[in-house]
Each structure stands twice: as C-alpha cells, then as structure tokens.
Amino acid sequence: MDTKVLSSGIRYSNLPESFIRPESERPRLSEVLACDNVPIVDLGCEDGAQVVQQIGYACSNYGFFQVINHKVPDEVVADMLLVASEFFKLPLEEKLKIYSDDPTKTMRLSTSFNMKKEKVHNWRDYLRLHCYPLDKYISEWPSDPPLFKEIVSRYCIEVRKLGFRLQELISESLGLPKDHIRNVLGEQGQHMAVNYYPPCPQPDLTYGLPGHTDPNALTILLQDLQVAGLQVFKDGKWLAVNPHPNAFVINLGDQLQALSNGRYKSVWHRAIVNADRERMSIASFLCPCDDALISPAKPLTEGESGAVYRDFTYAEYYKKFWSRNLDQEHCLELFKN
Ligand SMILES: O=C(O)CCC(=O)C(=O)O
Numbered sequence: 001m002d003t004k005v006l007s008s009g010i011r012y013s014n015l016p017e018s019f020i021r022p023e024s025e026r027p028r029l030s031e032v033l034a035c036d037n038v039p040i041v042d043l044g045c046e047d048g049a050q051v052v053q054q055i056g057y058a059c060s061n062y063g064f065f066q067v068i069n070h071k072v073p074d075e076v077v078a079d080m081l082l083v084a085s086e087f088f089k090l091p092l093e094e095k096l097k098i099y100s101d102d103p104t105k106t107m108r109l110s111t112s113f114n115m116k117k118e119k120v121h122n123w124r125d126y127l128r129l130h131c132y133p134l135d136k137y138i139s140e141w142p143s144d145p146p147l148f149k150e151i152v153s154r155y156c157i158e159v160r161k162l163g164f165r166l167q168e169l170i171s172e173s174l175g176l177p178k179d180h181i182r183n184v185l186g187e188q189g190q191h192m193a194v195n196y197y198p199p200c201p202q203p204d205l206t207y208g209l210p211g212h213t214d215p216n217a218l219t220i221l222l223q224d225l226q227v228a229g230l231q232v233f234k235d236g237k238w239l240a241v242n243p244h245p246n247a248f249v250i251n252l253g254d255q256l257q258a259l260s261n262g263r264y265k266s267v268w269h270r271a272i273v274n275a276d277r278e279r280m281s282i283a284s285f286l287c288p289c290d291d292a293l294i295s296p297a298k299p300l301t302e303g304e305s306g307a308v309y310r311d312f313t314y315a316e317y318y319k320k321f322w323s324r325n326l327d328q329e330h331c332l333e334l335f336k337n
Helices: 048-061 074-088 092-096 134-140 148-173 180-185 254-259 314-322 331-335
Strands: 040-042 064-068 107-111 125-130 189-197 209-212 218-223 230-234 237-240 248-252 269-271 279-287
Touching: 040 048, 048 064, 048 148, 074 125, 074 148, 074 189, 074 218, 074 279, 125 134, 134 148, 148 180, 148 189, 148 218, 148 248, 148 279, 180 254, 254 314, 254 331, 314 331
Parallel strands: 040 064
Antiparallel strands: 064 248, 107 125, 125 189, 189 279, 209 269, 218 248, 218 279, 230 237, 230 269
C-alpha cells in the first residue's frame, strides 16, 4: 500500500498482499445465509411488557436485535451519515494530519484494526472519537467538514439516551431493577467508530473487520442503507444482517455477557466488503467507567454453576482486549472462574 489509509482516492485492481487472509481464515461468502428473522423491536409499542419480553428473547437467542421507533430524529441520523461521508472525501493530506495507529489516543483516523499487532490487515479506515463528556473531547474532533462537531455531538447525545433506555429494558428483561445495569457501569464513557470500507478488488480474500465481539457494554450501530456488509454468527453459521430502514442494530458487548452471568451473549460479528461500492457504518459504544467492578447480579448466580466469570474492573478488561488480535478467542474466556 502506498499510503497509510485506504481512503486515498486510489482504486486498487488487486488486493495488496498484506490484506490477503490465509485460505482457512477467508470469509467463504458463498456459505453465508440471509438472516430473514432478525429480531426487530418496536420501541414505540405501548405494551411495555411485550417490549421487555422481545428484548430478553433477542438477547438470549441472538445477542443482537434491531430497534425501530427509537426516538433518534431522522434528520439527526441523515446528517450524521452525510457528514461522515464528507469526512472521508476530504483531501488525503487533511486526513493524514489526524492519522495514528496508537489505540490509546482519544481521537484518531486509522486503518484496519490494530496495525501494530495484527499480521493481516483489514479493508477499513476508521475515525475513532471519544464522545463523553462532550465538553472534554469535542475540541479535539475534526473541524473539517465545518459542521462536523455540531452534527456529531447532536447524534451522540441522542444515541446515548437510546442506549440508556435499552440498558433499562435489558435489566428488566433479566428480572432486575431497571437501573441495575446503569448502576453497575457507573458514569459510562461513549466512543464512536466511523467506519469506511472502500470498494475492494477481492472481497472473498479479506474482511472489513474480521469476526469479533465488542469489549464494551452496548453497541448501537447505524448501517449504510444502500450496501450490506454486517454478518453475525449464530448456531455455527454466519448470517447477513441486511439494513432495515430507520433502524439501529444493537449488539450486546462482553460486559453485558459478564453481568448477565452468561445468559446473554456478546455476539460475534464481522464486516465484509464489496467489490463495487464503498460502505459506511457508524458504531457508538457505551463503555463502563474504568473502575466499574464487573460482577454478575447475585440473583443470576444462584444456580448450580455459580458465577461464570471472576470479578474484574473494566480498565483491566479493556487493556487485555487491546493487547490481543481482534479475531482471537473470546476475551471473556480469559476471565472465567
Ligand atoms: O461495519 C459494520 O457493520 C460493523 C462494525 C463493527 O463491528 C465495529 O465497528 O465494531
């Protein structure tokens, strides 16, 4: 590759060597199934008990679901998608000013996943932002496109409200008080990954992001409506989650798997790339505060197996997560009792 990022305007006719996965790790796109019954939860439904029941079903059987009537205004979503795509169209020199492969930076443009650690790279550029508290981080965000800060901050505020509402519903679906998850997670951080996957000359040889689970508590994903690419792993098969209009995809992260004592799954998911078209996705991550003690709710450990995972702080978990490759075994396995 001639530049540090993929969004350089160069259209590759062959996949550079460093992105080619060994045969056994390739996505086998012909074996992927369409997921026709992705749980869709209507948050506008007046029957609250039904919403809680649907969320509980989706969390224990899928580890992800989509939400509609989520109260994030349509224009906030549309503006976010537009400004994200304008960002990746900026001149290369402008973008390279904020390039970094240091995962500890709170604002950076980067490529692949963890350039320093991984052997094979992924066909993705991403802008990573810390978003909470907004007044701490907003000054370091890009000032180009000119409306970037205004639009992205509105989006972050709305998505945070949605995330908290979902955490309450998830607590209730576990039979816990509705503020349980928020109380355990403390003052939650919020991060964003604006993912840009350029057209890829050989999508069957590489990934946008290989299979992984999210290390945080809850992920709220906005998918490009025009180009599919998200796949989730269920019952031994990869399923394609096609974008649904006006919906967000909600992924449970590793911390909710631990808090639920393994009842709910932090789902394996991956992004594949497209030969002809670029794709974008915007992931918002709600993260426990660093010193939150992740410990399963007592009523959930009363069965024979007791607590599945040992107690740990989020800071300890996050450090471990970034010290590894994305596609290794589930990081939670390292915290089992
Ligand atoms: O692009 C996607 O659909 C998935 C993105 C994702 O998994 C992530 O940013 O962690």
